[in-house]
Amino acid sequence: MTTVNILGTEYKVIREPFADADTDGYCDYTSREIRIRDDNVNEVGDFDELMRKQLRHEIIHAFLAESGLQANFEHYKQFGHEETIIDWIAIQFPKMIKAFQSVNAI
Template sequence: MKIVNVLGTDYKIFLRSINDDETFEDCDGYTDWTTKEIAVRVEEETEKGSLKDMDCYVKKVLRHEIVHAFLFESGLAESSGETEAWAKNEAMVDWFAHQGEKIYKAWEEAEAL
């Protein structure tokens, strides 16, 4: 188990199989702001037709869930109104998770950190 600090709050990161967590029947990862846990689905055996680089995919899902944690800890999830609002919008969260490394590099280059 790893721990990541999100705006001063420690979140425990769990890598679990679908056999250990039935929540994964509907998703590949989730963030529980009530328990401060992030869970990402991993499978020991590669399913037929699945991605070839599962480690890459697990990292993508983990980045996505960490963005959710930042939104929760910022108070933005509660402020966004409906489930379809921007702070809970899956496409927006994916965009941040996908572009985060590039944004960080730009901040470094600009000495904005």
């Protein structure tokens, strides 16, 4: 288990096997935990890369929750946040950070 600081709040990052093959991870802002699958039950080709993206996805959920935005999105009754934009940020962030760094914007 590791921890990540989200706007001054420590979240535990727990990697564990999931019984549900449809879930790769989730963020529980009430317990300050991010749980990520560590078993490749779906036999994904680059499982490590998928889990890095999944961890980014869950960290973004945590940032939104710690910003007071845990239920202020279009699908809040179903997911808590709009999943499309969460995934977009999680997938594009490595490219974004490189762009920011290349022009000394960090």
